Amino acid sequence: MKPKVSIVKVHEDRVDDAVYEAVNLLGGFSGFIKPRGTYLIKPNLFTTKTPQQGATTDMRIVLTLAKMIKELGAEPVVGECPAMAAYARPDMVFEGLGIRKLCEESNIPLKVLDREKPIKIKNEKGTVLDEFWFPEFVLKCDGIINVPKLKTHILTTLTCAVKNLFGLQQGGSKARHHVLTRNDPERFSNLLLDLYDSISSKVKINIVDSIICMEGEGPTTGDPVNLGLIISGTDAVAVDMVASTIMGWDPMEVGTNYLAVKRGLAPSDLSGIEIVGEALEEVIRPFKKPQSHQDGRMFIDAYMPIICNEAKCINCGICQQICPGKAIEIHEHPKFDKEKCIQCFCCIELCPQGALKVIRKSE
Numbered sequence: 001m002k003p004k005v006s007i008v009k010v011h012e013d014r015v016d017d018a019v020y021e022a023v024n025l026l027g028g029f030s031g032f033i034k035p036r037g038t039y040l041i042k043p044n045l046f047t048t049k050t051p052q053q054g055a056t057t058d059m060r061i062v063l064t065l066a067k068m069i070k071e072l073g074a075e076p077v078v079g080e081c082p083a084m085a086a087y088a089r090p091d092m093v094f095e096g097l098g099i100r101k102l103c104e105e106s107n108i109p110l111k112v113l114d115r116e117k118p119i120k121i122k123n124e125k126g127t128v129l130d131e132f133w134f135p136e137f138v139l140k141c142d143g144i145i146n147v148p149k150l151k152t153h154i155l156t157t158l159t160c161a162v163k164n165l166f167g168l169q170q171g172g173s174k175a176r177h178h179v180l181t182r183n184d185p186e187r188f189s190n191l192l193l194d195l196y197d198s199i200s201s202k203v204k205i206n207i208v209d210s211i212i213c214m215e216g217e218g219p220t221t222g223d224p225v226n227l228g229l230i231i232s233g234t235d236a237v238a239v240d241m242v243a244s245t246i247m248g249w250d251p252m253e254v255g256t257n258y259l260a261v262k263r264g265l266a267p268s269d270l271s272g273i274e275i276v277g278e279a280l281e282e283v284i285r286p287f288k289k290p291q292s293h294q295d296g297r298m299f300i301d302a303y304m305p306i307i308c309n310e311a312k313c314i315n316c317g318i319c320q321q322i323c324p325g326k327a328i329e330i331h332e333h334p335k336f337d338k339e340k341c342i343q344c345f346c347c348i349e350l351c352p353q354g355a356l357k358v359i360r361k362s363e
Contacts, residue, residue, distance in 0.1 A: 003235035003267065005242045007278040010211055010228045015060040016067075019207065022232040023068065025276045032204040032234075035073035037142035039204070040111075041065055044149040044164050046083040047220060047350065048096030054214030054224035057149050059102055061209050061230070065145055066108045076145075078103055079111035079137065081170050083322070083350055111137060114170045126194040127263070128180070128187055134199065138168050143204040146236065150210040150227070150243055152218035154290040154345045154358055155185055157298065158254045159219050160243045161206040161236035162196050169195070175324040178344040186299040188344075189255035193265060196236060206239045207232045210246070215287040221354035227285055229278070237266035238273045245270060248286030255298040292345075292358050304358045306341070306348065308333050312355035319347035319356065 006025035010018040023029050033039060043057030051058040066076035082093035094100045094110060103110040116135030123130055138144065148164030156163055169177065181188040210229040216222035229246070233239040237260040241251040251257045251270065260266040267273055270280075292304060313333050320328040327340035328347060334356070348356040 002272055002274040003233060003238040004274045004276060005231065005233035005235075005238050006276045007242070007246070007280065007283060008230045009278055009283070010230060015058065015211065015230075016064040018230045019061055019064040020068070022207065022230040022277070023205070026205070026232060026234065029068050030072060032143065033069055033072045033074050034142065037074045039069050039074055039076055039143050039145055040138060040141045041076055041078045041145045041147060042164065042168065043078070043080060043147040044159075044167065044209075045080045045093050045097065045099065046167065048093055048352065049220060050097065051149070051209065052212055052224070054151060054212050054218075054222065055149070055220060056097060057147050057209045058211055059097075059099060061147055061207060063102065063106055063108075065147065065207065066106060069145075074142070075109075077109045077111055077137070077141065079113045079135075081113045081135070081167055081174075083167070083171075083174065083346075113137065113168065116170075118170060118173070121198055123194060123198040125197060128191040129177075129194050132195055132198050133170070133173055134168055135170060138199070138202070141202075144199070144202045146203050146206040148206070148208055149213070150208050150231070150247075151214035152216060152222055152287060152290050154217060154219075154292045154348060156189060156192070156255055157289060157293050158240060158244055158247075158256070160208060161239040162192055162256045162260075165196055165199060165203070165236070166192060168199065178324040178342060178346060182342045184299075185255060186259070189259050189299075192256055193260055193263060197265065200236065203236065205232060205234055206236050208239060208243060210243070213287070217290050217348075217357065220349050220351070221357075222290070223288075225285065225287060229283060235266070241266065241270060242273060242275060242280070245280060246283055246285065248284055253298060258298060291360050303338065303343065304360050305338075306336055306345075306356055306358050309355045309357065312353045314353055316352065319351055322346050322350050
């Protein structure tokens, strides 16, 4: 049976209507939610940059999903391992985006998943890792509602449904994964698929915030794109394949899509996916790729220097704190040790000022 992906336009800012329609096109929430169950809503809340900037998940989607879960007699819980918070104050992202207040007003429990006890699960089919540690609540809840933001990504080209599940890894695990894969986006993409394969049975549905997206130097400092869509489906790779097509790309230009097909985790092409709702060809809007992928190659194979715009840099030291390879020292502004840099680009992703940029040298 083909995986189904729905595409719905958001009309006149009626986000709640679009979410309901997207889910109903997949058969309705009752097929995914059981009464008295507890469900984790996992948005992309890695930074204090806003949904309007194209960086984080629109909370209107999250609140609508929570309402839908409650209507079926189940309990929603919003949770995330915020990338910035893992290295600073765990609540800073939730508070900075006003999420704690929104959840309190709607009587929705909110969890900083970094504080949960880590539990190990095995995946014998893993190609890079055969075991992962997940926050205890992730494994104990009755299911996960994955709510990514549609964006470009300087390391993986695309961040959407598959990549958003990396946010279920606590701060120390994220760092170890980057160190393990070093300067090898193909290896990192395979690790993302190992993680996805480990947890996919818990993911009930993927609802992509494609309202205001990001192109260019995503996932943090790119340019907003007003796409005005909700994309949803139960198969995360199928969702990513449709999303990358909407972005004007061949789905096989995205490393996780390409490797998922190669590993038998996804349909070989769009003909193996049932698309419902809006016609695909009517909603395509070409996205600019990050500088690191401008030559069209999926996997970066050359060292690319990172430069600092000193006029933007406020010397906050976050880049140094979060660097998995310990390659950054602060001397008024960050200095990079080429020998230690593993090209994960976490420093660029989490710089609150957008002061860091990767440069692809002409070859």
